[in-house]
Amino acid sequence: MVGPSRHSLPQWMSAASRVDFDGAANVSRSDASASPSSPPHRRSSSSDSDMGFGERALSAAGAAFLSAILVNPLDVAKTRLQAQAAGVPYYPSQPQYGRQMASLCANTILSDIRCSPSCAHGGIFGTEAARPPDRFQYKGTLDVFYKVVRQEGFARLWRGTNAGLALAVPTVGIYLPCYDMFRNWIEEFTTCNAPNLTPYAPLVAGSLARSLACITCSPIELARTRMQAYKEFQNGVKPPGMWKTLLGVLSPHRSTSNHQNLQSYRILWTGVGAQLARDVPFSAICWSTLEPIRRRLLALVGEEGHAVSVLGANFSAGFVAGSLAAAATCPLDVAKTRRQIEKDPARALKMTTRQTLAEIWRDGGLKGLFTGVGPRVGRAGPSVGIVVSFYEVVKYVLHRRHMDL
Template sequence: MVGSSSTKQGLSSWIGAATATRTTVEFDKNGAVSGGDSPHIPTTIQMSILGFGERAISAAGAAVLSAILVNPLDVAKTRLQAQAAGVPYDSLCNLGHLNSNTVLTGVKYNSSGTRAVLGAEPTCSPECFQYKGTLDVFYKVIRQEGFTRLWRGTNASLTLAIPSVAIYLPLYDIFRNSMEEYTLRNIPIATPYVPLVAGSLARSIACITCYPVELARTRMQAFKDTKNGVKPPGVWKTLVGVVSPVNTMQTYRLLWTGLGAQLARDVPFSAICWSTLEPVRRKLLGMAGDEASVTTVFGANFSAGFVAGILAASATCPLDVARTRRQIENDPERALRMTTRQTLVEIWRDGGFKGFFAGVGPRVARAGPSVGIVVSFYEVVKYCLSHRHMHRQSEGADL
């Protein structure tokens, strides 16, 4: 028979997965929970009773919430990076014969600032064609394209985030728990590096699997709408537009244009993120002790994720700039030839050291809350599911 003290002990053991001291938790034949400090078999509650499907659902829910909330910052980051790469954000602003929301690509302002290429007299300065920062992107996108354009690519973000995060976080859990079990038994000195390796492996698999949708999302966010009042292309039409110029089997390689740059960005990002997040989370949860609640789990994970996201985003910004530049390349042949190293050299040539950090403001502002939201939501749902499973086990033992 399991009383409240056993349930409390079980919840403490669930938190033990994220604290410095690992606690073994097992159910005996009668459903009772036994626990104790063990350096050998670090089996946790969520590893024992939560399946991959439950974790995937938890992760997908977290991804949806994050994608919707931070998409405007993602749009701002992509626009700033694309502008640095030479994508023209030309607008005729308030020309007398055109609607102020009309956007014509390829119409550039003369350096003299006196006349547009089409010969019409402009009523705004050349500065209205340039984004100066995150808030300036927000202002000009809302004014020139409409408020809803800040959520441009959200459907692609959701299409990407749901499978990507649903693969990424459960795989990270599985890899981390398996590797920690092995290292604690055989190579204790390597245990602190497990989050780095597990995060890198899980992110690589998720990235390769879902990359074409990532490509579509970036292109949807980077380019302005060319026809006023016409619904812009969605994910499928964007991908068709990528592959249609080349009619060979090599065409489908274009769907993975920039994958090298994406991996070069995401693998270090995950390594830095998890290497920072795990010790911070363990410290915060350790301070809560056995009295941890849903609020504590949420707060510890959000805080750790926020800090880890900011650090990882700052460190990998140059690789993110390179990834964006490769993904928005319109020349199919050049896109196939480009390498990440060549792209980085090109960025240095065009913008110097500053060019490597184009869009760093919105990238960092996005990454902190995004990682915090995803990790905290995911862990809270796992916590609740674990509590529910344990409650059922307790009821079964009472019968």
């Protein structure tokens, strides 16, 4: 790995990017050479003081908007693969399916007779379970793309995009600005009181910010997962949107009592425990990996950095960090999906993340725990890279504008 540059890091960089992760609370070489006998301290980034919460949230929301549109097909593929492993059928109900297969299979005379073993369709009719043919089974990411486009239309790859946008904009709009502020507060405190803990500021700040964002936006995440997991079999029928999906979640719990209705709203936070169990480690791994990588890349650029180099360094660091974090937390993502697509309300409220993981292990073993890891990693790497690079470029541009004024 490239060592720290002898030049000081750019002034526009965020505070955490200026922390030396090679040693506990070491300052940059320029700071150390300026005052070798003084206690270590962090030079504040002028961009942090120039940007308010509104500007941070706006730039983060813009990044989230772009990312949510670009990577939505991978999100659909990941959710479909995980839902299929959980038992969600992607073929018509048995009576309809049996009638369709009976018309195709010349070897079948009565609906309660098995197809011939040589029959390519392999259906079993009557009271016995029908084994769907390969065209109703997803075998991988590309297979999901192909079958969704062929059976449902190209637009279905962007199923749940409205919920994804409704989720991404407030989530990232909360997440990145809060991460910046939490990290700066933690660094200021640890630099003065516990210098050895300063390198862990991104990990703690990322975990706190992600927890706040997850709890706030969990109902929208529930709607998006359900929208992407289920398939509409009736031709010409528009699948339910985000609000209709949420109302469908609430409808079995409605009663005449306002108190009971208030209690029933907690069903909208189904799976929030699994989501936190997934996103908090994801954020901790992501930021503790991303910060040192982008710090070293940006140290090579120094004060001569421009928007393109800022974009490249942050996208590269975000891509690597997001991919690693997504792969490591895939089992928790599988558990989150299974919790949120559970149709039995009583079971959905009683199931814990630990029980869900045990159930997944029992049903599918290690392969079951990493169902959908390909599209998840393929989604998270570019998504984190896009969000972080867009966010930092906007900070860079705003900082330059403040300097010119």
